[in-house]
C-alpha cells in the first residue's frame with residue numbers, strides 16, 4: 001500500500017471523497033514531486049480533506065491551490081493553501097485564476113464533473129500547466145451518464161473531446177495538414193494515460209519524431225510494405241506533379 005492510500009485509509013481529519021483505485025495512479029505520477037516546491041491546484045475542495053492529504057504527501061515546501069464554487073471553502077486556507085472561489089465552467093474566472101496563480105505543476109479536476117466544467121477547465125488551464133507538469137481529470141465515467149451530459153459516444157462529452165487529443169498527439173504524421181496539423185497540444189504533450197475514470201496528461205516539450213535504423217541488414221529481402229491501390233497512386237502522382245509545377249516561379253515554367 002502506498003503512503004497516499006495509507007493516509008486515506010487512516011484518515012481521521014476532514015472528509016476525503018475519492019475512488020479507491022485512484023491512489024495507485026496518483027502515486028505513480030506524483031511521487032517525483034514529493035519534498036519539492038510543487039504547485040498543485042485541485043478543483044473541488046468539498047470538506048478540505050484532499051488538500052490536507054496533498055499537504056501531508058508532498059511536504060512543507062508544496063504550495064496548494066483549491067478551487068470551489070462554495071465560498072465556505074475559504075475556511076480551509078492556511079499558510080500553504082490558497083482557496084479561490086468561482087465556477088470552473090466560467091472561462092473568464094479561469095483566465096483570472098491564471099493571473100492569480102502564475103505557476104501550476106499539477107492540476108487535478110475533481111470538481112462538478114459535468115462535460116462543460118471538465119472541457120472548459122481543461123481548455124483554459126492545460127496551456128497554463130508547467131512545460132513538464134501534469135493535468136489530471138477525474139471521474140470520467142460521468143461522460144457515460146446522461147445526468148452529467150454524458151452518453152456512450154455522445155458528442156460533446158469530455159471523453160469524446162479527449163479522443164481528439166489522441167489525434168493531436170499524432171499530428172506529426174498527418175497526410176493532410178490543411179485539415180489536421182501539429183498544434184500547441186502536439187508540441188507540448190508527451191503522453192495521455194487512460195485508466196478507469198481518470199486521465200493523466202503528461203506534458204513535455206516535443207519535437208518532430210524521427211525514425212532511425214542502426215546495425216546491418218540481416219535479411220536478403222525487405223518484408224513487403226503496404227502499397228496504394230492503382231487509382232490512388234495515379235491520383236497522388238498527378239497531384240504531386242501539379243503541386244510542384246504550381247510552386248515553381250512563373251518565369252521558370254516551360255511554355
Ligand SMILES: C[S@@+](CC[C@H](N)C(=O)[O-])C[C@H]1O[C@@H](n2cnc3c(N)ncnc32)[C@H](O)[C@@H]1O
Pocket residue numbers: 015016017018042043044045046047048049050067068069070086087088089110111112113117
Ligand atoms: C467531489 S467533491 C470534491 C472532493 C474533494 N476533492 C475530495 O477529494 O475530497 C466536488 C466539489 O466540487 C465543487 N464544485 C461543483 N461544481 C463546481 C463548479 N462548477 N466550480 C467549482 N467547484 C465546483 C463542489 O462544491 C464540491 O465541493
